[in-house]
Amino acid sequence: AQSVTQLGSHVSVSEGALVLLRCNYSSSVPPYLFWYVQYPNQGLQLLLKYTSAATLVKGINGFEAEFKKSETSFHLTKPSAHMSDAAEYFCAVSDRVVPTFGRGTSLIVHP
Amino acid sequence: GAGVSQSPSNKVTEKGKDVELRCDPISGHTALYWYRQSLGQGLEFLIYFQGNSAPDKSGLPSDRFSAERTGGSVSTLTIQRTQQEDSAVYLCASSPRQGGFEQYFGPGTRLTVT
Numbered sequence: 001a002q003s004v005t006q007l008g009s010h011v012s013v014s015e016g017a018l019v020l021l022r023c024n025y026s027s028s029v030p031p032y033l034f035w036y037v038q039y040p041n042q043g044l045q046l047l048l049k050y051t052s053a054a055t056l057v058k059g060i061n062g063f064e065a066e067f068k069k070s071e072t073s074f075h076l077t078k079p080s081a082h083m084s085d086a087a088e089y090f091c092a093v094s095d096r097v098v099p100t101f102g103r104g105t106s107l108i109v110h111p
Numbered sequence: 112g113a114g115v116s117q118s119p120s121n122k123v124t125e126k127g128k129d130v131e132l133r134c135d136p137i138s139g140h141t142a143l144y145w146y147r148q149s150l151g152q153g154l155e156f157l158i159y160f161q162g163n164s165a166p167d168k169s170g171l172p173s174d175r176f177s178a179e180r181t182g183g184s185v186s187t188l189t190i191q192r193t194q195q196e197d198s199a200v201y202l203c204a205s206s207p208r209q210g211g212f213e214q215y216f217g218p219g220t221r222l223t224v225t
Contacts, residue, residue, distance in 0.1 A: 041218070042219075043218045104153050
């Protein structure tokens, strides 16, 4: 069975501050891991994915995530938040055909 | 190229009516998924199609929900006798293959049942 836990339904940061969105997963086999972003009234867009190559994955818009097997984590980070980063972020795990999504974390960026 | 498209973008219906939601996946993508997203909730898996295989219907919440995919391309999600709790955004996604490949999402259909 696979599952995803995103810690914190809301994360608030100031513009220019570090962004850290947490994701822990459970999987019976080496997983594929994804981060998606959803802007208001839009579908989800892939930010980055881990597929057993490099453990540090770089994505679009300056985001990156590190796969840590020992911690079963795949946290998403960005060194400096921008106002345009305000959105809903979803972590997903796939060890079979249908990915499982976390409940999402809403990122709020203050000027 | 063209992404995943969904229609209508918004649908308001009366309780008890049937509705059909349409999804046009990216050409050549063999996998197609339907999800439901309620306010403040994550994505609830509904149904999955892969090529010509029998669909995985394990996520459908009741027998009022059904979906089909014609010719391995366009998919229609049908909700019969709609209830107020069916109000949500219905998202469709397609993928080149199953498993470790990322999904490409459509903009969703916002369904409101009055």
